[in-house]
Amino acid sequence: xxxxxxxxxxxxxxxxxxxxxxxxxWESVPAEGVFRLTQVQNTGSAFxxxxxxxxxxxxxxxxxxxxxxxxxxxQLLRNACASLSLGLLLGGSLGxxxxxxxxxxxxxxxxxxxxxxxxxxxxxVADSAITVGAIVMxxxxxxxxxAGTAIPTRRDQP
Numbered sequence: 001x002x003x004x005x006x007x008x009x010x011x012x013x014x015x016x017x018x019x020x021x022x023x024x025x026w027e028s029v030p031a032e033g034v035f036r037l038t039q040v041q042n043t044g045s046a047f048x049x050x051x052x053x054x055x056x057x058x059x060x061x062x063x064x065x066x067x068x069x070x071x072x073x074x075q076l077l078r079n080a081c082a083s084l085s086l087g088l089l090l091g092g093s094l095g096x097x098x099x100x101x102x103x104x105x106x107x108x109x110x111x112x113x114x115x116x117x118x119x120x121x122x123x124x125v126a127d128s129a130i131t132v133g134a135i136v137m138x139x140x141x142x143x144x145x146x147a148g149t150a151i152p153t154r155r156d157q158p
Contacts, residue, residue, distance in 0.1 A: 008091025
């Protein structure tokens with residue numbers, strides 16, 4: 001829903017603003033531990049893919065956002081879970097796009113890993129919303145297919 005998208009954008013942008021205002025880039029708070037806040041200026045996409053590809057990633061984001069907005073606007077998936085997932089995906093995409101356009105990079109800061117070893121990729125609220133939205137969408141589509149409630153295609157209509 002658009003309300004969920006607005007909530008995600010607000011939470012994402014406020015958390016990133018706080019991090020940029022209070023944590024020096026590449027500094028971790030606390031310095032050690034399983035869960036840390038570490039300001040990272042990510043010029044790529046998820047998992048550090050496509051570094052320094054801001055223009056390409058911005059164009060792809062705009063196309064995806066338009067598709068998500070149209071899916072929400074025209075209720076292409078008539079299901080509460082699908083609507084929720086579209087809101088999460090749209091909000092997360094817009095949150096990261098706002099950073100790319102305004103700053104030239106996306107602010108990541110959630111840093112989770114083993115105390116003295118492996119660390120997961122640093123991410124943000126928008127990334128979390130996109131991930132959860134994709135999972136919820138997958139579940140919604142699987143349920144719709146099993147329940148036979150998927151919207152019929154032209155071939156399915158008499």
